[in-house]
Every structure is written in structure tokens, then in C-alpha cells.
Amino acid sequence: MANVTDGLLYQPREEMMVFTIVSVGSCCTFFYINCVLLFTLRSRPVFYETSRYILLFNLLLADTAQLTLSKILYLLAVCRIRLTLYLCGVLVMISVFMAPISPLTLMVMSLERYVAVCFPLRHAEIVTIRNTAIAVKVIWAFSLVNILIRVFILLSLKHDILPSRPMRDFCSKEALLLVPMSYHYDKAYSGFVFISVGMTIILSYIGVMLVARSASTDKASAIKAGKTLLLHLIQLGLILISTVYSVILTLFASTADRILLVRLYSIFFVIFQIMPRCLSVLIYGLRDQTIRPVLMSYLRCLGCLRTFS
Incomplete structure (x- = not known):
């Protein structure tokens, strides 16, 4: 690591503390709940022997890891800690590796709901533990290939990289887009993933809603699945x-002063980095009738242990 400055000199100390406390507090709260839900999903056979709960565990694991890495990078930026290029690269590459796992898992979960509603008689045949495990492995392999391509582009086109050199600014993914090819690849990859996942969820929702209109189907189950798919889309x-919120901040940079940009960065971090990684608890942890009682019992038990410790 390089030197640590005396803080954000361009932002009042009290304001910086308020933003940091709010973001760290909310992050730690949801991190705690996510961890309890992860433990819940490994506490009963029904959870680790059912495909949709296996997919939920994979989604929640990626969200929790991404939440933790985002918080680390945020605190490093707030404290003005400049890392070496190598250490920053490791943190960012892990974050980039975990990032597409959540949307890709959402896509598979949407397809599982589509099959459950539209092909109920074949659901047990199509959505098996084996097929689910294969889907999870493909998702992680796809993310790994993405990282390998990024590293190859960077090393093949940027020959003057000094891994031990301290960075000029705080650590972020944008700071490692050192060649134009990396920037173009990042945008193309993100666009491909989100367009593919978005279209899959939308088409699954349309299929489920069409089935819900049929008189020969369980309307309540189909409507609930449709609501779940809408939440996935949100x-x-x-x-x-x-x-892409860093791009939004860049647009503000031409007209806003630095203090306003720091405020926007803190607000965007809570809304767009923390919230998406915590919706899984709300979508499944509280709505699912199988998970909710077990999750609430663990939360109450852990709360009692903390009270009497």
C-alpha cells in the first residue's frame, strides 16, 4: 500500500462521517441478514436438495461477496488509501468475477419458474439437481473466462505495467481500464449479459402471464411466479x-463541483450497489413460505444470543 492522506480534504469531516456511517451501517445490516439466510439454506435437506433453493444460494453467495468487495473499495476511497496496482487489480478482478454471476443466476431462476408454471408435468424431469449443478458450473465458468480475457487484453496491449507501482487515484474498475480495448470489451460484455438476461426474464414473464390467463392452470401459482419474475427484472x-453509475457521475463531473460528486457517489453507492445485493432476502427470504419461518427463527435466536452475551 501507499500512503494514506488525512482524509477527504474537499469534504467536511462531519458530512463524510454521516455518509460513511449510513453506508457502512446499512451494508453491515444486510451482510448479517444475507449470512443468516446463507446458513439457513444449508440447514435443512429441503433447501440443498431443491433446485430453486440451490440457485438462490448461488445468487446470495455472489451478492454477499459483491457487497463485501464493494464496501471494501468504498472505504478505501473514503479513507484515500492508495493501493499498489497489483493489490488493486486482485480486488477489482475478484469483484468483476463475481459481478455477472448474479444476473446469470437470475436468468436461470426465471427459466426455472417458467418451466414450473408452463410445463408443470415436465418440471421434475427438466429441473433436476444434476441439471441445476451443471447450470451453476456454467455460470461460474463463464465468469472465469471473462476474467481471463480481460487479463489477456491488459497484458498483451499494456507492456509498461508496473504491479508494485502505487496508483495515482483510489482503486476502482475504471482505474484498471488502461487500454481502449479493455473499455470497449467491458461495455460489450456488460451489454451482452444484461440484454440476454433481460430478454430471458421478460419472455419468461410473458409466458407465465399467458398461462395465468388459461382456465386450466393454477392461477394463484402463476400470478405469484409472475410477481417473482417482475421483482427479478427490477x-x-x-x-x-x-x-454504469460511474458513467452517470462522469456526466455530472462537467457541471458539478467535487463536493457534490462525492455526495452523489455516496448516495449512488447505497442505492445502486447495496440495494440490488439485498433484494434476494426480500424476494425469497420473506416471501417464500418454506424459508421465512426458518429464517425468522434463526434471526430471533441469534438476536437473543447477542442480547445475553
Whole structure:
């Protein structure tokens, strides 16, 4: 690591503390709940032997890891800690590796709901534990290939990289887009992932709603699945915004002063980085009749243990 400055000199200390406390507090709260839900999904056989709960675990694991890495990078920026290029590269590459896992898992979860509603008689045949495990492995492999391509582009086109050199600014994904090809690849990859996932969720929702209109189907189940797909679409939209909010800040940079940009960065971080990674608890943890009682019992038990400790 390089030197640590005395803080954000261009932002009042009290204001910086308020923003930091709010973001850290909300992040830690949802991190705690996410961890309890992860534990819940490994506490009963019904959870680790059912495809949709396996997919939920994968989604929640990626969201929790992404939430943690985002918080680390945010605190490094707030404290004005400049890392070496190598250390920053490791943190950013792990973050970039985890980022597409959430939308891709949302896509598979949407397809699972589509099959459950539109092909109920074949659901047990199509959505098996084996097929779910294959889908999860493909998602992680797809993310790994993305990282390898990014590293190859960077190393092949940027020959003057000094990994031990301290960075000039705080660590971020944008700081590692050192060649134009990296920038273009990043935009093309993000666009491909989110357009593909978005279209899959939308088409799944249309299929489910068409089935819900049929008199020969369980309307309540179909409508509930449609609401879940809509929530997936909202979550995907927030995740998409979280990948491009730095571009939004860049647009403000031409007209806004630095203090306003810091305020916007803090607000955007809470809304677009923390919130999308916490919706899984609301969509499944509280709405699912199987998970909710187990999750609430663990939260109450852990709360009692903390009270009497």
C-alpha cells in the first residue's frame, strides 16, 4: 500500500462521517441478514436438495461477496488509501468475477419458474439437481473466462505495467481500464449479459402471464411466479445501473463541483450497489413460505444470543 492522506480534504469531516456511517451501517445490516439466510439454506435437506433453493444460494453467495468487495473499495476511497496496482487489480478482478454471476443466476431462476408454471408435468424431469449443478458450473465458468480475457487484453496491449507501482487515484474498475480495448470489451460484455438476461426474464414473464390467463392452470401459482419474475427484472435493472453509475457521475463531473460528486457517489453507492445485493432476502427470504419461518427463527435466536452475551 501507499500512503494514506488525512482524509477527504474537499469534504467536511462531519458530512463524510454521516455518509460513511449510513453506508457502512446499512451494508453491515444486510451482510448479517444475507449470512443468516446463507446458513439457513444449508440447514435443512429441503433447501440443498431443491433446485430453486440451490440457485438462490448461488445468487446470495455472489451478492454477499459483491457487497463485501464493494464496501471494501468504498472505504478505501473514503479513507484515500492508495493501493499498489497489483493489490488493486486482485480486488477489482475478484469483484468483476463475481459481478455477472448474479444476473446469470437470475436468468436461470426465471427459466426455472417458467418451466414450473408452463410445463408443470415436465418440471421434475427438466429441473433436476444434476441439471441445476451443471447450470451453476456454467455460470461460474463463464465468469472465469471473462476474467481471463480481460487479463489477456491488459497484458498483451499494456507492456509498461508496473504491479508494485502505487496508483495515482483510489482503486476502482475504471482505474484498471488502461487500454481502449479493455473499455470497449467491458461495455460489450456488460451489454451482452444484461440484454440476454433481460430478454430471458421478460419472455419468461410473458409466458407465465399467458398461462395465468388459461382456465386450466393454477392461477394463484402463476400470478405469484409472475410477481417473482417482475421483482427479478427490477433487481436486474438496479444491478445494471450499479455497473454504469460511474458513467452517470462522469456526466455530472462537467457541471458539478467535487463536493457534490462525492455526495452523489455516496448516495449512488447505497442505492445502486447495496440495494440490488439485498433484494434476494426480500424476494425469497420473506416471501417464500418454506424459508421465512426458518429464517425468522434463526434471526430471533441469534438476536437473543447477542442480547445475553
